[in-house]
Amino acid sequence: MKILYLIYQLVIALPIILVLTILTSLVIIIGSWLGDAHFWGYYPGKIWSILICYVLLIPVKVIPHPEVKQNTSYVFVANHQGAFDIFLIYGFLGRNFKWMMKKSLRKMPFIGKASEAAGHIFVDKSGPKKIYATIQRARSVLKDGTSLVIFPEGSRSFTGHMGFFRKGAFQLADELQLPVVPLTISGSFNILPRTGKYLTWHPMTLTIHAPIYPHTKGPENINRLVEESYKAIEQGLPPEYQGMIENPDQ
Numbered sequence: 001m002k003i004l005y006l007i008y009q010l011v012i013a014l015p016i017i018l019v020l021t022i023l024t025s026l027v028i029i030i031g032s033w034l035g036d037a038h039f040w041g042y043y044p045g046k047i048w049s050i051l052i053c054y055v056l057l058i059p060v061k062v063i064p065h066p067e068v069k070q071n072t073s074y075v076f077v078a079n080h081q082g083a084f085d086i087f088l089i090y091g092f093l094g095r096n097f098k099w100m101m102k103k104s105l106r107k108m109p110f111i112g113k114a115s116e117a118a119g120h121i122f123v124d125k126s127g128p129k130k131i132y133a134t135i136q137r138a139r140s141v142l143k144d145g146t147s148l149v150i151f152p153e154g155s156r157s158f159t160g161h162m163g164f165f166r167k168g169a170f171q172l173a174d175e176l177q178l179p180v181v182p183l184t185i186s187g188s189f190n191i192l193p194r195t196g197k198y199l200t201w202h203p204m205t206l207t208i209h210a211p212i213y214p215h216t217k218g219p220e221n222i223n224r225l226v227e228e229s230y231k232a233i234e235q236g237l238p239p240e241y242q243g244m245i246e247n248p249d250q
Contacts, residue, residue, distance in 0.1 A: 009056070009199055021048065021110060027044045028040055028114040037119050050092070052087050053088075058203065061205045063206070065209055068211060070145070074147045074148075076095075076147055076181045076183055077165075078150075079233050080151040081156065081185050083188075084191050085156075085185050089185075092206055096145065097146060098148055099115070101123065102122070105122070150168070152229075153165060154166050165229070170225040182209040182228075182229040183208055
């Protein structure tokens, strides 16, 4: 079965995905330039992600939480198992949101330009002014029900386990007094680990946890958001991926 799936990837799925990626990027760039970037920056990417999972025959299960409401802005934080985290969240979270992503992704062919046109936020840590500009950009996005999605580990896992959480996402939630919603991604690491070259068929699950609301403002609240988010996400993982293992590049 593994050989058949590999042949299917190379002969059928890969050409389709390349075409889908180029077309989706062009639609986002042109649509955002002509009209509403709020619409064009989200729905084409959502459809693209769903189609990629369908083309690769990957089953997806979403476990929602009734306390996560529509038309409410949240800071979503997720573990970062692998490249397929993007497709799982973009396609199946069911929320109009913007990514906070590494500025190096701006250089990716087609995807970088499309992400810029869609209004996703590139994190620039090169100096205090750049960091402040990133925060201001995030502040302008978090309104009218639009949310942010952030991977607080900052990089993909090498083992499937979570590393430590950086505090930037939680500081932003604290400053704006917004609820944090933890997301557990499971199965993405099994499909394509960070050091892998070929895909392995495996189901993916996205578990949406209860929102964590601010109680106060300041370091105490930030630490509480970090701890409760980490605990919720970890509990949603299979036992073999629970427990922190620090990533070398964190």
